[in-house]
Amino acid sequence: MASEDSTELEAALVRGLHGTVLEVGAGDGANFGFLAEDVDWIGLEPNPRDTEALRANAARWGRRREVLVATCEDIPLPDECVDAVLSTLVLCSVEDQQKALEEIIRVLRPGGAFVFVEHVAAAPRTVLRGVQRLATPLTRRLDRGCHLDRETVDSIRRSGLRIDELHEYRMPSGLGFTIPFAAGRAVKA
Ligand SMILES: C[S@@+](CC[C@H](N)C(=O)[O-])C[C@H]1O[C@@H](n2cnc3c(N)ncnc32)[C@H](O)[C@@H]1O
DSSP, X not given: OOHHHHHHHHHHHHHTOOSEEEEETOTTTTTGGGSOXXXXXXXXXXXXXXXXXXXXXXXXXXXXXXXXXXXXXXXXXXXXXXXXXXXXXXXXXXXXXXXXXXXHHHHEEEEEEEEEEEXXXXXXXXXXXXXHHHHHHHHHHHTTTOOXXXXXXXXXXXXXXXXXXXXXXXXXOSSSSEEEEEEEEEEOO
């Protein structure tokens, strides 16, 4: 997929969110431009270097909620209080993916949506999968905890969320080969 098409796909998924939306691992706020105006946005970001830029960008985009300085594995919000959770390039980085998904499900109201855009592991027993496995100790250290070899779609399915939209595609890595991505929407029963 061309990068313009993947941006359009991400934009369409994010534009489809309404109500109270918790964005986990929001970084410096790359998704603000895609969010519908009526969204009551809550940002969560554990990295103090990003939270400052996130607060400034949130104010610029007219988002008034306090940014939560916390991890996805321990979300400081009550049960079933948000209509949607948004995660772009975050489930590769969390320390404990299963716990993070449990927390996402806990804070989602029944029928609420989890929208994700993530790079994922290549098919088992491929050269790329081997490269991802070997490179992951390095990317964990150098790239904010990023794991290249996570089977994130399987983790989402195992979590109990029901995936009702899924796009699987490849994007250029910048190193002369492409890496697999998955983007979509899953629903809490
Ligand atoms: C690759 S960046 C993506 C940032 C943003 N979502 C985007 O799409 O530009 C990964 C983000 O996940 C955050 N992160 C890492 N571990 C996390 C955790 N356990 N819980 C929540 N966010 C985490 C990092 O601080 C970083 O902001």
